[in-house]
Amino acid sequence: MEAHEYPNGEITILWKPKLCIHAAVCVKTLPKVYNPKARPWIKTENSTTQELIEQVAKCPSGALSIKKRT
Template sequence: MEKQITKKYDNGEVTVVWQPHMCIHSTICFKGLPMVFDPRKRPWITPEGGTTDAIVEQIKKCPSGALSYYMNNEIEGPVELEGDTVVEILSNGPLLVYGNLKVKDTAGNETKKSQVTAFCRCGHSGNKPYCDGSHVKVKFEG
């Protein structure tokens, strides 16, 4: 299992939280806001490259939940979404759940999730029940 680290980057107003072990490499972040998210650079996240509103909107599009944020003037923690929970099946990819939810593991431990959570459908993830992008390597179809 990949080491579960968390990295944080801020522009003074918003802190971008990146959890690489959750990333499914959808490329949505850097295709949508390349001035902030550029995997060719180190660090690859430079929040001073975009407005706070643009960064927040781009993070909300992250299908795995590897990117999240919190406003620096608020207590650190996940930003909860309002509205209905939506489930989407990505062709040849994960099951995406948009909204606030609790995930209970086999030991009974609960983890709160908000925004978007990607669940493995291929059975090959090293981070089950979450998707880690293994579906690409195994050429999952479904």
């Protein structure tokens, strides 16, 4: 399944559009990071790594996930 990658230097947010149910939990939780009208729509630089990890854990569909740097 195709995933779009949004890195911040410490982690990468993976977004799988086919899993997304558009519950907008991400947008409501971190509106400075997630803006569906912008391109790219995820701006990881607008939040801390810890906030991003905590928000992604709340994604109800699993469309958002975290890939840690190795």
